[in-house]
Amino acid sequence: xxxxxxxxxxxxxxxxxxxxxxxxxxxxxxxxxxxxxxxxxxxxxxxxxxxxxxxxxxxxxxxxxxxxxxxxxxxxxxxxxxxxxxxxxxxxxxxxxxxxxxxxxxxxxxxxxxxxxxxxxxxxxxxxxxxxxxxxxxxxxxxxxxxxxxxxxxxxxxxxxxxxxxxxxxxxxxxxxxxxxxxxxxxxxxxxxxxxxxxxxxxxxxxxxxxxxxxxxxxxxxxxxxxxxxxxxxxxxxxxxxxxxxxxxxxxxxxxxxxxxxxxxxxxxxxxxxxxxxxxxxxxxxxxxxxxxxxxxxxxxxxxxxxxxxxxxxxxxxxxxxxxx
Amino acid sequence: xxxxxxxxxxxxxxxxxxxxxxxxxxxxxxxxxxxxxxxxxxxxxxxxxxxxxxxxxxxxxxxxxxxxxxxxxxxxxxxxxxxxxxxxxxxxxxxxxxxxxxxxxxxxxxxxxxxxxxxxxxxx
Amino acid sequence: xxxxxxxxxxxxxxxxxxxxxxxxxxxxxxxxxxxxxxxxxxxxxxxxxxxxxxxxxxxxxxxxxxxxxxxxxxxxxxxxxxxxxxxxxx
Numbered sequence: 001x002x003x004x005x006x007x008x009x010x011x012x013x014x015x016x017x018x019x020x021x022x023x024x025x026x027x028x029x030x031x032x033x034x035x036x037x038x039x040x041x042x043x044x045x046x047x048x049x050x051x052x053x054x055x056x057x058x059x060x061x062x063x064x065x066x067x068x069x070x071x072x073x074x075x076x077x078x079x080x081x082x083x084x085x086x087x088x089x090x091x092x093x094x095x096x097x098x099x100x101x102x103x104x105x106x107x108x109x110x111x112x113x114x115x116x117x118x119x120x121x122x123x124x125x126x127x128x129x130x131x132x133x134x135x136x137x138x139x140x141x142x143x144x145x146x147x148x149x150x151x152x153x154x155x156x157x158x159x160x161x162x163x164x165x166x167x168x169x170x171x172x173x174x175x176x177x178x179x180x181x182x183x184x185x186x187x188x189x190x191x192x193x194x195x196x197x198x199x200x201x202x203x204x205x206x207x208x209x210x211x212x213x214x215x216x217x218x219x220x221x222x223x224x225x226x227x228x229x230x231x232x233x234x235x236x237x238x239x240x241x242x243x244x245x246x247x248x249x250x251x252x253x254x255x256x257x258x259x260x261x262x263x264x265x266x267x268x269x270x271x272x273x274x275x276x277x278x279x280x281x282x283x284x285x286x287x288x289x290x291x292x293x294x295x296x297x298x299x300x301x302x303x304x305x306x307x308x309x310x311x312x313x314x315x316x317x318x319x320x321x322x323x324x325x
Numbered sequence: 326x327x328x329x330x331x332x333x334x335x336x337x338x339x340x341x342x343x344x345x346x347x348x349x350x351x352x353x354x355x356x357x358x359x360x361x362x363x364x365x366x367x368x369x370x371x372x373x374x375x376x377x378x379x380x381x382x383x384x385x386x387x388x389x390x391x392x393x394x395x396x397x398x399x400x401x402x403x404x405x406x407x408x409x410x411x412x413x414x415x416x417x418x419x420x421x422x423x424x425x426x427x428x429x430x431x432x433x434x435x436x437x438x439x440x441x442x443x444x445x446x447x448x449x
Numbered sequence: 450x451x452x453x454x455x456x457x458x459x460x461x462x463x464x465x466x467x468x469x470x471x472x473x474x475x476x477x478x479x480x481x482x483x484x485x486x487x488x489x490x491x492x493x494x495x496x497x498x499x500x501x502x503x504x505x506x507x508x509x510x511x512x513x514x515x516x517x518x519x520x521x522x523x524x525x526x527x528x529x530x531x532x533x534x535x536x537x538x539x
Contacts, residue, residue: 067442070438070442074438078352081348081351081352082348082352084351085344085347085348085351086344088343088344088347089340089341089343089344092340092343092344093330093337093340094326094327096329096330096333096336096337096340097326097327097328097329097330097333098327098329099327099329099333099336100329101329101332101333102332102333102335102336102376102377102379102381103379103380103381103382104380104381105380105383105396107377107380109377109378109400109402109403110380110400113402114395114400114401114402115395117401117402118386118393118394118395118398118401119393119394119395120393121388121393122388122391122393123393128387128388129386129387129388129499130386130387130388130398130401131386131401131404131405131408131497131499132499134401134402134405135405135408135409139405142409143409146409146412146413149413149416150412150413150416153416153417153419153420154416156420156423157419157420157423160420160423160424160426160427161423161426161427211502218387219385219387219498219499219501219502220499220502221408221499223408223411223412223503223507224499224502224503224506224507227412227503227506227507227510227511228506228510230511231506231510231511231514234511234514289388289391309412312416313415313511316419316511316515317511317514317515317518319423320419320422320423320426320515320518320519320522321518334455334458335454335458335495338458338461338462341462342461342462342465345462345465345466345469346465348469349468349469353469355474357474357477357478357516357519357520358469358474358477361468361469361477361478361481361516362469364481364512365465365468365481365484368484368485368488368508371500372488372491375492375495375497375500376495378495378497379495379496383496384496385496385497385498386496386497387498399496399497403497404497404499404500407497407500408499408500408503411500411503411504411507411508412503412507415507415508415511415512415515418512418515419515422515422516422519425519425523426519426522426523429522429523435523
């Protein structure tokens with residue numbers, strides 16, 4: 001009998017039942033969550049002043065109450081969230097079963113919008129890649145907004161992760177030491193990494209430039225090419241350290257590159273939209289489709305977007321590593 | 326139930342992935358796991374959109390030999406939408422990771438419940 | 450090709466589940482990287498090569514690198530010992 005009970009306790013359903021009831025957490029003590037009881041230790045270190053003892057008792061009461069509440073809350077939270085997830089999945093699956101079949105040309109989403117883009121796209125934009133012609137010509141302001149989203153995200157990460165260097169008190173010194181420690185972790189003399197990076201980084205960056213410049217002829221464009229160049233710069237930084245990258249990429253470079261690309265994008269596309277809306281000649285030649293120098297404004301706009309994306313990806317990495325440039 | 330559940334298996338997979346991501350987001354207490362769950366939800370939505378634009382037996386939307394006929398290429402609109410979405414999702418996850426680092430510096434833990442308890446004690 | 454697509458979609462679900470259930474944070478991030486790569490192959494099968502390039506560069510490359518740096522910052526991954534630390538121990 002006892003053996004049967006042991007088998008039952010080892011079974012999946014028993015553990016599942018325990019988990020639903022909130023007594024057993026499969027990740028408890030196994031997942032890497034650091035539990036530091038800093039506050040409790042600070043409480044224990046207090047001297048036994050009568051007023052403080054009173055406060056301490058009060059605090060313990062509140063702590064007890066919140067922990068009891070949290071236990072109940074977690075129990076209900078788990079059950080409710082499982083129920084919500086299952087119901088959402090079932091509702092979505094029922095909806096999918098009523099949708100029209102995939103791959104059918106008569107589906108309602110293949111309407112006159114995509115017909116216009118496909119049939120008139122080459123003639124009006126000059127781009128062989130219809131997607132690139134669509135996002136950089138018909139819906140160019142959407143892409144402009146997205147480049148701005150990237151820039152704003154980089155600014156927010158800079159604000160969140162910045163180390164404050166003002167003042168000379170001990171806390172600031174500690175932070176500066178922490179930053180210096182992160183620099184020590186760089187493999188400055190890793191021969192294997194440096195040799196591999198010496199061969200790979202130029203290839204990666206040249207491939208990124210190829211993807212950007214051929215954005216209107218083949219798959220790719222500013223977003224993917226910029227991300228590839230950013231990844232190449234990150235590899236270079238990891239192999240050779242901050243000293244070498246700071247020679248050509250500092251905060252000033254980031255600021256001015258992103259600012260001038262966004263301004264050029266805004267001005268060029270505003271001009272193009274203004275002349276187009278007023279039925280004027282824009283004077284931008286479309287060229288013959290298939291050449292590199294063709295399709296009007298799409299090539300310069302691709303370069304602008306690529307610069308913004310590459311700078312932002314590299315800036316994210318640098319700011320995560322050492323907090324600011 | 327309609328009859329197209331097994332014909333639309335890509336959309337079914339997208340919905341299941343959405344559910345898995347949502348469950349990860351709700352049930353885990355670790356912040357990094359929550360961010361991964363949100364990323365999975367993101368890509369599930371992109372898979373749904375991209376499978377809406379797919380048409381069987383047609384080519385990718387790149388003009389070959391100056392043939393501009395609607396019957397040759399797939400629908401390019403969802404591709405454009407998803408292309409913008411992927412890059413935005415990177416900046417969103419970078420922002421969330423930066424917030425996680427800030428929370429870790431302040432409270433020295435990744436557990437959301439622990440953070441809530443500590444912040445309640447301090448706000449008193 | 451149909452069968453290949455179904456197998457890849459199954460891999461996608463398996464990767465998502467194991468990302469959620471793995472106990473080590475580093476493991477779950479690496480599985481998420483594999484998930485992104487499988488997603489980029491599926492996008493080639495869905496005839497949108499633009500998305501495939503972008504996902505392979507952004508999803509599998511930059512996002513995972515950002516996750517790794519975050520793990521480093523919150524001390525979940527132990528870095529190599531520097532020369533000074535080794536000297537201190539000696």
